[in-house]
Amino acid sequence: MMKSSSFLLIALVALLKNIEGERNTLTLKVIVGYKVAPVIATFSARSRLACAAGCVQNQACDVYDYKDKSNSNNCNIAALNVDTYFEQDSDSICYVPVGAVISLRNEQHGLWGRWSAYQYCDEGSFVYGLRAWTDEYGGPGLAQDDCGMTGLELYCKDLAGTVTTPIKFNLGFSDAVVRPQDTCQGGTFALGFRMKWLGDQGDEDDVAMTTFRLHCQTGTAQSYGDLQGTWYSAAMCPPESLICGFRVLYQLLTVDDVTCFNEVVMACCFP
Template sequence: MKSSILFLIYGISVVNALVLQSGKRHVTKELFVANGGQFGYWSAPEYCPPGTFASGFSMKIEADQFSGDDTALNSIKLTCTDMSGHAQLGYQVTSGEGPFGSWSSVENCPPSTYLIDFSLQVEGQQGGKDDTSANYIKFNCRDYDGNNHWTELNHPPGRGIWGSFGAFSDRCDAHSAICGLATKVESSQGNGDDTALNDVKFYCCDDGVHGPVVG
């Protein structure tokens, strides 16, 4: 009984330590796209725990409001997986989050592959009409070592209602993968025109052997 209690305490301590260290990663590259929206402010980056990388994602999306104010994409969440392919205690990370909509199911890369670049679907400014800005996102998956095992990862039906996908971002180099993100989100405008998530940046990390520690 005593050993079980000690194991439980030790296990909790390890989990807490992992969460506390989740912001300290060796970032090798910042990924961004040119078609992000202009509204809102950048939130602080959030990172997967050390030793893990993003192997899947989900989106917080507001459905079509028809005659109401539409915001479409409100937030993006990354699923963190260790190098053996196991989800890190169900650990997920997100940055700034708009208040509207609900979360999609998680889309996962094939086993032993990770997110390495992205493309963002964005509606341009509508003048006096309803703006939605970012609507959807898609990624490519690849193995950590950089071999040619490519898979496009997209949540059905593959696109949002408004706007179009821009070019893919730069990609993580070999021996790295996406490990974190920062989002640009417009806060609730009350009776004004809400857009929620406008833009996003992702961060590539290596295994921690090289590069400065951030966070």
């Protein structure tokens, strides 16, 4: 019964958008257990259809999430652009255009830096492994000004197993340590990730993101794991999607107490 209701809602939303006549996002995909941010507006909706109608009425809205367990501010509407990301939320159901790329963010958000552009695998290809670069540890104290991660390369292949062009973002530090590569077990693909992050050190040396791990259809892949920090919970792509790209929040050597990589956001695509 719930599945039928979901399909009915999609049809009704498509009809509303068609009547509106100004947008062509007619087919939506239901993603259970995810919410979207940042939002254009948050409001109370008595039904999913009322939430959808709020999206239709706002010309900037492409995507929305709805919580049926709450009667207060239970509808969020958002635009779908490079700054839009999704986080897991067991109470929410998200509706996105079919074919959309889902930007997946970990619970730990970076504190400093600028965002890189997205790097994507070739069309029809998905991530299956990685290699990382880290700063050479110089010792405690700000005089050494250490970083954590300074580079990340993700390996891509298509569903038939043919290896395609890897994607990489590297700050190019001359003293960086190249860590061993690792790949998903059994020829599988990555569908989630996890970050190790050292919190704000106050007057001491900040390093931010220190380690990165892929969660695969079978097992995990990790380039290294001996640096300090706290592992945060894994962020997983929506069902039926796989990691297909990433972007980085980073600092360059133009500030005091540089931290290099602050955060990585993954892109999830539907095969």
